[in-house]
Amino acid sequence: xxxxxxxxxxxxxxxxxxxxxxxxxxxxxxxxxxxxxxxxxxxxxxxxxxxxxxxxxxxxxxxxxxxxxxxxxxxxxxxxxxxxxxxxxxxxxxxxxxxxxxxxxxxxxxxxxxxxxxxxxxxxxxxxxxxxxxxxxxxxxxxxxxxxxxxxxxxxxxxxxxxxxxxxxxxxxxxxxxxxxxxxxxxxxxxxxxxxxxxxxxxxxxxxxxxxxxxxxxxxxxxxxxxxxxxxxxxxxxxxxxxxxx
Numbered sequence: 044x045x046x047x048x049x050x051x052x053x054x055x056x057x058x059x060x061x062x063x064x065x066x067x068x069x070x071x072x073x074x075x076x077x078x079x080x081x082x083x084x085x086x087x088x089x090x091x092x093x094x095x096x097x098x099x100x101x102x103x104x105x106x107x108x109x110x111x112x113x114x115x116x117x118x119x120x121x122x123x124x125x126x127x128x129x130x131x132x133x134x135x136x137x138x139x140x141x142x143x144x145x146x147x148x149x150x151x152x153x154x155x156x157x158x159x160x161x162x163x164x165x166x167x168x169x170x171x172x173x174x175x176x177x178x179x180x181x182x183x184x185x186x187x188x189x190x191x192x193x194x195x196x197x198x199x200x201x202x203x204x205x206x207x208x209x210x211x212x213x214x215x216x217x218x219x220x221x222x223x224x225x226x227x228x229x230x231x232x233x234x235x236x237x238x239x240x241x242x243x244x245x246x247x248x249x250x251x252x253x254x255x256x257x258x259x260x261x262x263x264x265x266x267x268x269x270x271x272x273x274x275x276x277x278x279x280x281x282x283x284x285x286x287x288x289x
Contacts, residue, residue, distance in 0.1 A: 101142070113143045120146040123174040125167070125242065126186040127153040127193065132268055134186065146174045152193030152215055153185055155242035158249045168249070175252050181261060183246060187239035188268040194235050197222055218242075232267070236285050239265045240278055 061069065071084060071091075101110055125148045126134045134140065134147050148170040155167055174180050187194075196208075197215040201223055221241035222234045243265045247253045255261040265278035267285050276285035 110142060118143050118146070118178065120144055120174075120178060121180055122146065122182045122184060123148070123171070123178075123180040124184045124186060125150070125153050125155060127151065127188055127191055129188060129191065131190075131270060132186070132188045137186075137268065146170075146178060146180060148174075151211065152191055152197075152218070152238055153187050153242060154193070154215065154218055154238065155185065155245045156217055157245045171246075171249060171252065175249070175255065175261070182264060183252070183261060184264040184266055185239050185242045185246070186266045186268060187235045189232060189235065189270045191231075191235050191238075194218075194222060194238050195231070197238075198227060198231075198234060202227060232269075232285075236265075236267050236276075236278070239267055243278070 071087060101107060120143060122144070123146045124134045124138075126132060128149045128151050134145055134149075138145070148167060150167055155171070156165070158168070159165070174183075193211070193215045196211055197219060200212060200216065201219065218238045218241045221237045225233050225237050243263055246263060247256065252261065256263060265285075266288075267276045267278075268274075269276065274287050275289040277288050279286045
């Protein structure tokens with residue numbers, strides 16, 4: 044529906060009799076104006092357009108049977124993938140994954156804290172527990188990447204720069220010993236890869252995960268994505284540096 048040309052604020056009460064859903068849609072597409080807001084609606088409209096494309100492919104074409112099966116039978120992914128929150132490294136896109144194929148945990152710098160059962164909030168640990176003990180995944184991948192902002196923040200802290208954020212500094216500081224063992228003058232990739240190794244080592248502090256690794260029921264993988272060249276590298280036993288897989 045096209046809005047009539049007018050200078051009125053159509054979001055104001057009394058102009059149209061709209062329910063809450065209709066009001067939201069009209070404001071979203073720019074028919075009304077949200078008082079006091081300077082937020083660009085374009086990114087959200089792009090998400091909605093993208094979802095329409097997803098729905099057209101996955102619900103109106105060939106993949107509808109897959110999603111119907113997942114809805115009916117539940118998920119049974121074989122891979123738990125722990126990745127950074129960075130918008131440039133979406134695992135589903137990087138690995139061309141279909142729905143139900145990956146159980147993904149995304150967190151700043153793809154860091155895995157050590158096993159510490161207590162009453163605190165443990166988002167990463169809770170996701171690990173569910174994937175390992177309930178979904179029974181067979182592979183756990185820690186995926187780091189080039190230009191990681193979390194690792195860069197940690198490096199600046201080591202260089203004496205004080206972080207003015209409430210949560211980022213304390214979070215990334217868990218890897219300070221691992222990353223700090225690499226000279227600051229080394230290429231950033233070596234610090235990022237050290238953090239990946241640190242997270243993989245921390246996985247083995249979870250007793251129910253280590254037991255499955257020891258029994259050959261789970262394999263651990265440490266990967267790093269090169270944004271510049273589009274290569275995927277892995278930590279291979281016996282090699283000092285990460286080795287290119289693709």
